[in-house]
Amino acid sequence: MKNVLVTGGAGFIGSNFVQMMLERYSDLNLVVYDKLTYAGNPDNLLPVAKNPHYSFVEGDICDAAKVDEVMRRHNIDTIVNFAAETHVDRSLMEPGGFIQTDVYGTFVLLEAAKKYQIERYHQISTDEVYGQVLEGRSVETDCLHTRSPYSAAKAGGDLMCLAYYTSFNLPVTITRGSNNIGPYQYPEKVVPVFVTNAIDDKPLPLYGDGRQMRDYQFVLDHCDGIDVVLRKGKIGEVYNLGTGSENTNIELAHLILKLLNKPESLIQPITDRPGHDRRYALDCGKVKSLGWQSQHNFEQAVEATVKWYVDNEGWWRKIKDGRHYQEYYQRQYAGREVNK
Ligand code: NAD
Ligand code: DAU
Numbered sequence: 001m002k003n004v005l006v007t008g009g010a011g012f013i014g015s016n017f018v019q020m021m022l023e024r025y026s027d028l029n030l031v032v033y034d035k036l037t038y039a040g041n042p043d044n045l046l047p048v049a050k051n052p053h054y055s056f057v058e059g060d061i062c063d064a065a066k067v068d069e070v071m072r073r074h075n076i077d078t079i080v081n082f083a084a085e086t087h088v089d090r091s092l093m094e095p096g097g098f099i100q101t102d103v104y105g106t107f108v109l110l111e112a113a114k115k116y117q118i119e120r121y122h123q124i125s126t127d128e129v130y131g132q133v134l135e136g137r138s139v140e141t142d143c144l145h146t147r148s149p150y151s152a153a154k155a156g157g158d159l160m161c162l163a164y165y166t167s168f169n170l171p172v173t174i175t176r177g178s179n180n181i182g183p184y185q186y187p188e189k190v191v192p193v194f195v196t197n198a199i200d201d202k203p204l205p206l207y208g209d210g211r212q213m214r215d216y217q218f219v220l221d222h223c224d225g226i227d228v229v230l231r232k233g234k235i236g237e238v239y240n241l242g243t244g245s246e247n248t249n250i251e252l253a254h255l256i257l258k259l260l261n262k263p264e265s266l267i268q269p270i271t272d273r274p275g276h277d278r279r280y281a282l283d284c285g286k287v288k289s290l291g292w293q294s295q296h297n298f299e300q301a302v303e304a305t306v307k308w309y310v311d312n313e314g315w316w317r318k319i320k321d322g323r324h325y326q327e328y329y330q331r332q333y334a335g336r337e338v339n340k
Helices: 012-024 042-048 062-071 088-093 094-115 150-167 190-199 220-233 249-260 298-311 311-321 323-333
Strands: 003-007 029-035 054-058 080-081 120-126 171-176 204-207 238-241 269-270
Touching: 003 012, 012 029, 012 042, 012 220, 029 062, 029 249, 042 054, 080 094, 080 220, 088 150, 094 120, 094 150, 120 150, 120 220, 120 269, 150 171, 171 220, 190 204, 190 249, 190 298, 190 311, 220 238, 249 269, 249 298, 298 311, 311 323
Parallel strands: 003 029, 003 080, 029 054, 080 120, 120 171, 171 238, 204 269
Antiparallel strands: none
């Protein structure tokens, strides 16, 4: 691993990964390839902008000619694919873009990986591909039971990766992470929505009964797990990455309000997300055997995240004040309030 193409590296997890890897290794060159959709933000990469081992190329993973050019020009030996449409609610509004990027875009990258016979293709996937898990925990060999256009598209990407491993011997690995929280998360996902609304004394829109469960993990723990799998993971294998414990969204809302010293009356129940998965839960035993385990528990991860949003108000205000965000927020939340 020397010249790494990080697709989707201007997004939330990708930018944390790039910062972490450049801090960790002085012998790696990282090329971020990103379309800069609404979720891609060059500000996320400002801390590494002057690093001589980092470069940025604006481009779409569905653009085979441009992907080919970047592979050749930078002599890429490893691809880590973070690029995706990632928000479940948006996948309910406009699923087409999810299929295009998360399935077709993955195929384009796999073809490039095959052509250039690279050392490793690593796919960043999600616990959502297992579907909701009402009891027990998902292991990597479980069948995929996706229920949203987002998770179905991600599952399509995973299966294409495994097909390239089986059919063409492509050196593929996959990690399936649980919900990430931390610095630079676009304020459409629940934690940055709740934190930034609470700072502004605005309502926290809680879907349904708020008893859905997620495994909220700190983003840098997830990035560390990806690094471990890149270095020690077995080719052709899938690894779950999470804390292995879950909390409800209502617990999350209470903790955020407590940390910010805001009243619980800010919690506003709203109509539920259609097809809302009740619970995800990962068994992370397989990756533990590679020596990885998450370092932050739920409270520590939420506290570190709240602190970052308090300290970096300029970053999220620039997004929230923009027309794109305000139109999205209106379309997503207007008129959904239900009586408390
Ligand atoms: P994000 O939405 O913050 O960022 C996605 C990035 O991909 C953006 O920079 C965007 O510009 C880029 N992108 C989108 N379409 C592209 C295209 N066609 N070509 C090139 N770039 C494109 O996403 P995130 O939360 O950082 O998620 C990153 C990856 O991790 C995704 O694959 C996602 O499915 C997966 N994942 C996310 C979570 C989570 O909790 N956020 C958990 C598990 C797995
Ligand atoms: O599980 C991993 C997945 O986590 C990733 O693959 C996805 O990319 C990422 O978006 C995330 O999906 P979720 O749907 O779990 O995340 P979201 O932050 O949208 O919602 C988390 C929970 O909070 C979910 O039960 C819905 C609820 N929610 C969400 C929003 C945005 C609310 O109650 N209110 C909200 O305003």
